[in-house]
Amino acid sequence: MSGTAAIETAPLFREEEHEGERKINRLRLAGIFAFFLNEMFIYHALGAVDAVFHARALTVCAAWMGFAAAVWWSVNRRGFYHRSVKYAVSAADALFLFWLLAVADGPSSPVAPAFYVLIAFSALRYSRKATFACAVFSAAAFLGLQYEALLRRPDLALPAYAVGIHLLSMLLMGAAAGYVVSQLQALVGRAVSTLMARLRAEDALSRYVSRQVASHILAGEKELWLAGSRREVAVLMSDIRGFTPLSEKMDPEALVSLLNRYFKVMIEIVFKHDGMLDKFVGDEIMVVFGAPLDQPDAETRAIRCAAEMQKALEGFNAGQRAAGGPELGIGIAVHSGPVVAGNVGSETRMDYTVMGDTVNMTQRMQARAAAGKVLVSEAAKSRAVGDFSYTELEPFQVKGRQEPVKAFELVF
Incomplete structure (x- = not known):
């Protein structure tokens, strides 16, 4: 896991470790209660154990239950948790299980495999070290049972090879469970890193396009964003009239x-119509429809966007009047064509933009749009689909064009 991923996932795993301890506490209480019920059944219903053993077993169950209840109250109810808790509790569980088996049949008891259950439950802590530590505690407790049996009850001791197999199996189980936990952490780390990178990229793209379009780009058409291409687009440019004297x-x-x-x-408004915010040039706004994603209705979107911008400015100016501030007037032009x-x-700083005669033409048309007006080129008008009304203007001359330009004033 990379350093960045580790930093990003550390709080997540700390919380999951805490939550894992809560789960283990509930499982511990359930397991001890199951031991208690089993002991009551084999004593009262089956008569399979004597009163002395029964009393000792109940004493261990009661002590273990008291410990489990105290841990549950502290961690689950009070919310206290320190990362050392998992080691202390694992060691205590191994000791209580040692005590329970010591009053029973030692290492040959049918309950001895419960050590493996402790190791399995420990994986819920999402800690490779804690899982292996639990395996070490369990192996040590099992070895202690064998030693106690050899000293006091040799008939209950297991053959040396059987003890070796148990010890090796516990340690291998702890290592395997710890490996699975570490792989899970790495997988989550990679997923979080990918997600964070995507969110950062989407956040960067959202400076130019709406979040919906940014998600679309990142989902499968990223090459359109990164690579240069020739595209048919609609360009919208707006400019505040009289801005220089106002400033x-x-x-x-x-x-x-x-x-x-x-x-x-x-x-x-631009993002509402899925336009791409190309740039600000002082008080001028340049918006592109049809890049980086294809928009068959680019011209329609651009004209509707322009009309809504003019209408929204009326509300903006109403607020300015109420506050005693200056009112603004903008001229807008919409043109379409190849770019x-x-x-x-450079490698250190890049901007996605569109270039070409279409952009230049839009800028020159925008310079002729009076405050509160939207000029639409013949090309954009012919491609737009919608119930738009226009007033045809007298053709006018623009720099760089020999033929007069035909344009229309949008009525809205």
Whole structure:
């Protein structure tokens, strides 16, 4: 797991470790209660054990249950947890199981495999070290049972090879369970790293396009964002009329605040229509429809966006009047045609943009749009689908064009 992934997943695994301890506490209480019921059944129903053994077994169960209840109350109810708790509790469980088996048949008891259950439960802590530590505690307790049996009850001791197999199996089980836990952590770490990288990329893309479009790009058409390509697009440009004299009269702080509030309103509308925010040039906004993703209705979206921007500005100006602030007027132009779209810049800084005569033409049309007006080129008008009304304008000359340009004023 990379350092970044480890940092990002550390809080997650700490919480899961705590939650795992809560689960183990519940399982511990259930397991001890099962031991208790089994002991009551074999004593009262089957008469398979004598009263002395029964009393000793109940004493161990009661002590273990008291310990389990105290841990449950502290961790589950009070929420206390320290990372050392898992080691202390694992050691205590191994000791209690040692005590229970010591009053029974030692290492040959049919309950001896419960050590393996302790190791399996320990995996719920999502800690490779804690899982292997539990295996070591269990192996040590089992070895202690064998030693106790050899000293006091040799008939209950297991052959040396059987003890060796049990010890090796416990340690291998702990190592295997720990390996599975570490692999799970690595898998989660990679998933979190991928998710965080995607979210960061989506956040970066959302400066240009809506979150929905950003998700679409990252989902399967990322090459369209990264590579240059020739595309048919609709370009929208808007500009605040009389901005230069306005900026000379206002304090810089007030001017920036005004622009930010204005841009916020406009950008929300742009993203609503799935436009790509290409750039700000001072108070000018350039928006592209049809890149980086294809939009068959790019012209329709652009014209609707332009109309809504003008209408929204009326509400914005109403607020300005109420606050005694300056009102704004914007001219907008919409044109469509071929462009070259792609990332432009250096390895340290790149911007996705569109270039070409279509962009230049839109800018020149926008310069002729009066405040409160939307000019639409003949190309954009012919491709747009919708119930739009226009007023045809007299053809006008623009720089770089020999033939006069035909345009229409949108009526909204």
